[in-house]
Amino acid sequence: MAHTVTVGDRRVECAPDQSLLDAFLRAGVWMPNSCNQGTCGTCKLRVLDGEVDHRGSPADTLPDEERQAGMALACQASPRCDTVVSSPTASGAVRGTHALRDLVATVLDVEDVARDTRRLLLGLDEPLAFSAGQYVELVVPGSGVRRQYSLANTPEEDKVLELHVRRVPGGVASDAWLFGSVAVGDRVELTGPLGDFHLPDAADDEGEPMACIAGGTGLAPFLGIVRTALQRRPDREIVLYHGVRGAEDLYDVDRLTELAAASPGFRFVPVLSDQPAPSCRAGFPTDAFVEDVPSARGWSGWLCGPPAMVEAGVKAFKRRRMAPRQVHREKFTPADALDTGAAGA
Amino acid sequence: MTITEQPAAATEQRDLSWLDAVTMTELERDPYPVYERLRREAPLAFVPVLGSYVASTAEVCRSIATSPDFEAVITPAGGRTFGHPAIIGVNGDVHADLRSMVEPALQPVEVDRWIDDLVRPIARGFLEQFEDDGHAELVAQYCEPVSVRALGDLLGLKDVSSDQLRDWFHKLNRSFTNAAMDENGEFAHPEGFAEGDAAKAEIRSIVDPLIDRWIVEPDDSAISHWLHDGMPPGRTRDREYIYPTIYVYLLGAMQEPGHGMASTLVGLFSRPEQMEEVVDDPTLIPRAISEGMRWTSPIWSATARISTTPVTVAGVDLPAGTPVILSYGSANHDTGLYEAPTAYDLHRPPLPHLAFGAGNHACAGIYFANHVMRIGLEELFESIPNLERDTREGVEFWGWGFRGPTTLHVTWEV
Known part of the structure; x- marks a missing residue:
């Protein structure tokens, strides 16, 4: 059952296994975020009421004393009940952004462009709104593993996504899949857009x-x-x-x-x-x-x-x-x- | 500890004859060794050269500052310099009136309204004078000027030059901390007050005409408000009543944000990786300043309390009417609270420190001062992110009452 999570005057639904950040971004509520791996701390917020499960929050980014003081990483934590948070770095700057979405795409082209480097073109069923420089997460088929790839597109190029992939020997995403089994016509699940590395409006x-x-x-x-x-x-x-x-x-x-x-x-x-x-x-x-x-x-x-x-x-x-x-x-x-x-x- | 050991230990603690040899010069150059020993052996002790009891640990300083058995008193040299009634040395109704006079302009919501527009252009203006030189002495060229200009403009002293304001606080500082007493309880160096007296005469020659004007033409400057606020129509506070507090401002409030900025910079230079972190992420600047204020507290040992009744503190019996100097700079190096307190460390647990004092005489300008320092450092790092300490020049700290680096030479690639 989903819980409600409130920041400022915005309230969103968040599933027990969903990150707070994911829930906010999907609802179009902007919150500072960057790595979505729990390592950069950009999305740190304070739990004012309720309780969260910190899940994969690394101790380096969110030490015990901060957890005890009510801090949480929005990209890792999930709500355990209805929860109210404040986002100190957002401080009133809660503003609209490109909503985070789950999409399905078709592999249109896989091209070797340099040593151990491939260009991947993905055709979207429907256009994706993003800012130049943002990234998407691909779901590696069959493994549930997610990998992050920056978009090489301008925001007008919203129907065919261009990604650059470098092979990591033994890597589940690059070696086994994108340098291995991937084929034109494959269907790929992805989530995006994410990240704060982008041109301003x-x-x-x-x-x-x-x-x-x-x-x-x-x-x-x-x-x-x-x-x-x-x-x-x-x-x-x-x-x-x-x-x-x-x-x-x-x-x-x-x-x-x-x-x-x-x-x-x-x-x-x-x-x-x-x-x-x-x-x-x-x-x-x-x-x-x-x-x-x-x-x-x-x-x-x-x-x-x-x-x-x-x-x-x-x-x-x-x-x-x-x-x-x-x-x-x-x-x-x-x-x-x-x-x-x-x-x- | 067993009962039989206690008297022996107590006796040992009371052998403080080594304090007879302590001199003002020694305390002004480096008070830390003497105070480290005081904290260990006698957290409340009579220090002959000061002619006063001194509290040196965090616990004793805090308990006296907040005790109902003590009230404020100005140190003898401070009282000789500022006169009566200075806000830092009065109690009861007079203190309440003076606080109500200075506090409205220093409330956070009020400060937030104008602090950025006040301080940022000032900081930019001083930076523009040297940012392309590739080298600077930041105490005289930046920290002190930003500090005095911000407060000077707030007070209504826009036409008094920054160098003049700096000269005043330096002279008032040396007078205020001319604390050495002789064995008869008289000032050991009365001639040391002359330059403070000369500075006050100069201040009056400049501020008196301004007060004359503000009495008939109030404006939004702080001193104009001090004259008029809370007074019946047509009446103003007597200038003799507010001058001692004007001197408090012209010394401490003018000087200390500059000290705080400079000490924070020296601390950060001692930890290059932390300097880099703070330059890269300006949101860390307030934390860097807080640690700078702990590490070298600008108001190191300049405030005092006096017992109002016989009282026992830290095992010492004090009769009523005993002054105690609160050495906050020492309290902030208390090993009972801080690990390796002599090291600057941005990442130490952010425990409260005593740099702004405690109790009903805690600094009224905390919020203002912290923001002056924050904006000063933000603009400095924005303009010169590649700042390096000029290692050809040493950094010397000076001061027992007030403490900070006397110079801070830096270089950068232009």
Whole structure:
């Protein structure tokens, strides 16, 4: 039996095995959230009345003293009874967003685009509303396991979703399924959109210069973000660094080079960390950014890739004096990205 | 502990002859070793150089600050500097009237209304003067100026320069903490009050004409409200009645948010990974400040209470009329409450500290000061997220009554 969960003046139904966050997002109630793995703490809230089951909440993110003080992770906790919560970081900012939905899609194409890297196109039965940069969760057939993949689409491309997948040897999702049994025509269950790594709404977009650093298949959200930003302002200053291990790991180079040729403010810079090639920058993409950009004051920064790269990116942005509140990071750790190390700085 | 051991231990605790050798200079340079020993051996002890009893542990400080057997008293050097009736040293109706005079402007709902618009442009303005230099001395160029300008504008002293306000609080500070007493209970260095007297004369020459104007033309400045609020129509509070409290503001309230910001920064520089965390996530700034205030409490040992009846505290019998100095800076290093208290640690359990005092004389400006410091650090990290301490320069703390870093040299890539 579902329980009611209340935040502010909004009340939603939440099943006993459903996360609070899931219930809120499905009802169109916005709540800060990012990794949906219990690791980032973005969705922490306070239980004012009632009781929750913390389920998979890790002790690192939600220590005992916080549990005792009534804190909970919305992406992990489920209600045990009718419950009232307050979301401190939302503080009155409960606003509409793209509602979270369960969808079924058809595999339209599976293409090898680089070493151990595939592009997956999924045709949706009905369009999905999302913001450029957000991600979806795919359900691995037969296992119930869910895996998170960023959308490479602009919000207008709402009928065919483009995902980039890197093979993780032995991985249940990538190795066994998306590099194994998957076939065109397969039906796939997915949930989305999720995450806070996305461009602001057009009305809130100040058009500031953007520094984007991608590692491996962390490139995917930038195809959505950069194209959307350039649609809004064709002259916008944007640099996109794509860090990979060697030239064999690069993909979509022509696509991005063409976009750069058509966009006076956009530069695309592939960077190879381990296996240099004559036509490419060598080293780490975060170092290339520091070499190229003397000051990033007033810029926004965007980071998606292995944790070490993201950490180095935050440091690089601050070194060039980007305001920390302007630094955006994809906080979910894709099983794929964990293994690339390609852009690990 | 057995009963037979108790007297021996007590006798041992009472051998405090080592305190005879303690000097003001020693306390001002680094009070922690003396107070660490006091907390261990005699949490309430008579310290000859101060001519006063001193409370050094959290428990004793808190119990005296909130005890019905004590009331406020100003330290002798403080009273000599501020005169009577200063808000920090009075009781009963006068205290209630002075609190009712200062508190309306400091209520959270009131402060929330204007604090951002007041402090953020001030912080931005000072940052613009050096943010592209690649180096700065943050105490003089940022922490103190932001602190005095915010309060100066609030009080109605918009036309008094920040350097002037800084000069005043430095002089009043040295006068207020000229605490050394001789064996006859007289001030050991009476000449040390001269610069405070000169500062007060200067303050009066500037503030008197403003008061003359506010009496006939009230405005929204705090001092104008102090003159008029709660008074019958056509009457104002006497200026001699409010001047001691104006001096309290021009010293402590002007100085301490600057001290708090600077100490927090020095603490964060001692833990580079915590500095990075706070810069990356500005919502941690209030917690960083709270720990900074615990770690080096700006009002380290500047307030006192006096017993109103014979009372026994921490095993010491005090007759009625005995002053006790509350050393909150020491209480906040109490190992009974804090593990490794000398270390700055953003992540220590957030226990309440005594940096803002306790009881009915607890700081009236807690909310205001915390937000001045918060906005100051937010703007600093926003503008210079790559701040580093200039390790070619040391950081020296000074002060027994009031304490903070005297300078803080930093560098960054421009």
